[in-house]
Amino acid sequence: EAGVAQSPRYKIIEKRQSVAFWCNPISGHATLYWYQQILGQGPKLLIQFQNNGVVDDSQLPKDRFSAERLKGVDSTLKIQPAKLEDSAVYLCASSWRRGAVSYEQYFGPGTRLTVT
Amino acid sequence: AQKVTQAQTEISVVEKEDVTLDCVYETRDTTYYLFWYKQPPSGELVFLIRRNSFDEQNEISGRYSWNFQKSTSSFNFTITASQVVDSAVYFCALSEAPRVASGTYKYIFGTGTRLKVLA
Numbered sequence: 001e002a003g004v005a006q007s008p009r010y011k012i013i014e015k016r017q018s019v020a021f022w023c024n025p026i027s028g029h030a031t032l033y034w035y036q037q038i039l040g041q042g043p044k045l046l047i048q049f050q051n052n053g054v055v056d057d058s059q060l061p062k063d064r065f066s067a068e069r070l071k072g073v074d075s076t077l078k079i080q081p082a083k084l085e086d087s088a089v090y091l092c093a094s095s096w097r098r099g100a101v102s103y104e105q106y107f108g109p110g111t112r113l114t115v116t
Numbered sequence: 117a118q119k120v121t122q123a124q125t126e127i128s129v130v131e132k133e134d135v136t137l138d139c140v141y142e143t144r145d146t147t148y149y150l151f152w153y154k155q156p157p158s159g160e161l162v163f164l165i166r167r168n169s170f171d172e173q174n175e176i177s178g179r180y181s182w183n184f185q186k187s188t189s190s191f192n193f194t195i196t197a198s199q200v201v202d203s204a205v206y207f208c209a210l211s212e213a214p215r216v217a218s219g220t221y222k223y224i225f226g227t228g229t230r231l232k233v234l235a
Contacts (some may be wrong), residue, residue: 010222033223042225043161048164055223062117102168102211102221107161 002026004108006092010115017081025073025094032069033105034077035091043091049075050097062106082115089113117154118143120210130197130234137193137229139208142185145169149221151209155228161207175189198233205230223229 005024012079013019025032035043046065048056049115060067064083069075079086089112093105117144129135143149152164165175167184175182179196195202205228211221 040229044225045223048222090160093161102166102213104151104163104166105223106159106163107153107157109160112159 004025004092004094004106005110006090006108008090008111009109010112010114012116014081015084015115016081019082020076020078021090021092021113023075023092023108025075025076025092026106028096029094029106030072030097031095032075033091033093033095034067034075035093036076037089037091046077047090079113082113082116087113087115117147118145118212118222118224119207120224122137122206122208122229124229125227126224126230126232128232128234131200134194134234135198135231137195137206137208137231139193139226140192141189141191141208141210143189143210143212145212147213149211151211151223152191153207153225154204154207155207156204159234163164164193195231198211199233200232201235203231203233209225 004026007022019027032049034046036046037043046060047067049069052069065079067077089110091110092108095105096103123142124138148169153161153162154164165182173211181194183192207228208226209223211223222235
């Protein structure tokens with residue numbers, strides 16, 4: 001079974017530029033998450049999708065970050081314009097959704113973003 | 117509000133020693149789930165275990181064991197006879213039931229414990 005795919009793996013941009021990350025979850029996983037992980041910290045949830053609808057984006061800096069999940073499969077996360085403090089690893093994860101059970105998440109390899 | 121505390125920032129042990137990673141959580145829900153993930157130097161988080169709030173049985177998987185105690189709100193992880201390959205950052209996570217039927221579980225991760233196993 002293929003895991004969660006992410007691209008690119010690394011990205012270096014200058015501040016005020018824009019960047020986009022792509023994620024393809026495990027087939028059949030209805031729930032998709034984007035996390036930001038700053039060096040030395042735990043993952044911080046940015047946005048959570050259930051199929052193609054947003055169920056939690058309370059920690060997404062909406063003035064510069066946006067995300068979409070068309071057709072309930074692939075997802076893209078965009079930053080525009082980037083700031084120095086956006087330097088981090090952006091992790092995508094997916095999980096099953098079935099009834100009132102919380103299932104484990106499966107993570108992709110992440111995209112390491114450096115903003116200079 | 118939900119919270120996960122991993123007070124140990126970094127632990128160093130010598131190979132073959134046993135080591136316990138602590139996790140303390142806070143939640144007001146009666147239904148919740150606890151998880152442990154491993155993040156090796158390659159960076160990809162790997163799922164280790166899931167436990168729901170109604171199952172306090174300890175679990176053992178090879179050299180790994182988990183001790184869940186609701187009375188102390190702890191979900192500790194022990195590695196027996198540690199190996200160099202166990203070197204990684206370990207995260208404990210908590211998810212609570214959704215507030216509405218259409219909602220999904222929200223995960224909160226701890227800050228992680230970096231384990232270094234020395235040869």
